[in-house]
Structure formats: structure tokens, C-alpha cells
Amino acid sequence: MTRRNASLSALIMGCTLVFSGSMASAEDLPPLPPVPPDYADKKMPAGGWTDPKAIEEGGKIYRGEFKTEVNCSSCHGKDGAPVKKGARDLRDPKLVCRFSDAFWFWRVSEGVPKTKMKANKGLLSEEQIWQVMAYENQFSHGGKPADRSCYKP
Incomplete structure (x- = not known):
């Protein structure tokens, strides 16, 4: 195959993907790793996702205003938009x-292997981890408190 034919084939395949709607999406992502047994039964306390006081405290922790060792915004951004390569877009x-x-909860507690996300276990209490999660959850809901009805196992 000539270089021209190879380029033309690549262009046609790319256009076909774009026009067929087969671009990668979140549904195409690989399955998440299984939660270790120590964390498998963790569940946000009732009302925790939308509790204004918990969200306010979670924001302080997230932004590094609570403890200098914990500053989620340094990677995930102040609005959930990544500022460092590899950080999730919350x-x-x-x-x-x-x-x-x-x-x-497991990921916030133990960090994410092979990334810059550090473990917060020992730096934050269980309640504080839930608060950070409630604060982070707002980013994917237009900056407003929201329950987790979007989660589908």
C-alpha cells in the first residue's frame, strides 16, 4: 500500500467513526477496579450528599484550607477541572x-496507585472524607448539592 493510500484509508476510517457516532464515551471506559473488602460496605451517611454544613466543610478540606497536607484542588482544580495531567474531571x-x-470513599482514603493522588487515610477522619466527597459531587451537578441517584451499579 502506498503512503497516499494509507493516508486516505486513515482519513476515511476517522470520518466513518465521527459520522457513525462511535467516538469513545464514558460508557466505553474499562470497568472500575473492585472495591477491597475493607471498604465494600461504605455508604454515605443519610443526607450527607446534600448537607450544606458538610459540603461547606468538605470545600475547605478540598481547597487545602483545613490541613496543608490535603489539597485536592491542586490537581482536580478549584471547579473540578483538572489542572494536572491524569487528574479526573470531576x-x-x-x-x-x-x-x-x-x-x-476507597479512592479518597487510599489514593490511586500509579498517579499523584495521595492517600488521605490518617490525614482525614471518615466524616471528613464523606464531606470532601459531598463537595466534589457538586461539580458534576452544576455546582449544586445533589443526591447520587445518577449512580447505576
Whole structure:
């Protein structure tokens, strides 16, 4: 195959993907890793996703105003938009709604291997981790408190 034919073939395949609507989406993402047994039963306390006081406290922690060792916004951005390569975009409900309470709690507690996301276990109490999660959840809901009815196992 000549270089011209190869280029033309690549262009046609790209156009076909675009016009067929087969671009990658959150649904095409690989399955999330299983939650370890120590975290499998974690569930946000009742009303925690929309509790204004919890969200306010979670915002302070997220922005690094609570403890200097914890500053989620340094990677995830002040509005949930990544500022560092590899950080999740917390504004995208297609991504955030994939996280069960247990999965999200586990990741905030233990960090994410092979990334810059550090473990917060030992730096934050369980209540503070829930507060941060409630604050982060707002990013994928237009900056407003929201329950997790978007989560589908």
C-alpha cells in the first residue's frame, strides 16, 4: 500500500467513526477496579450528599484550607477541572456517576496507585472524607448539592 493510500484509508476510517457516532464515551471506559473488602460496605451517611454544613466543610478540606497536607484542588482544580495531567474531571457526570459510595470513599482514603493522588487515610477522619466527597459531587451537578441517584451499579 502506498503512503497516499494509507493516508486516505486513515482519513476515511476517522470520518466513518465521527459520522457513525462511535467516538469513545464514558460508557466505553474499562470497568472500575473492585472495591477491597475493607471498604465494600461504605455508604454515605443519610443526607450527607446534600448537607450544606458538610459540603461547606468538605470545600475547605478540598481547597487545602483545613490541613496543608490535603489539597485536592491542586490537581482536580478549584471547579473540578483538572489542572494536572491524569487528574479526573470531576465536572463530568458520566465519570463521577460511575463511582459507588464505597469506590469513591476507597479512592479518597487510599489514593490511586500509579498517579499523584495521595492517600488521605490518617490525614482525614471518615466524616471528613464523606464531606470532601459531598463537595466534589457538586461539580458534576452544576455546582449544586445533589443526591447520587445518577449512580447505576
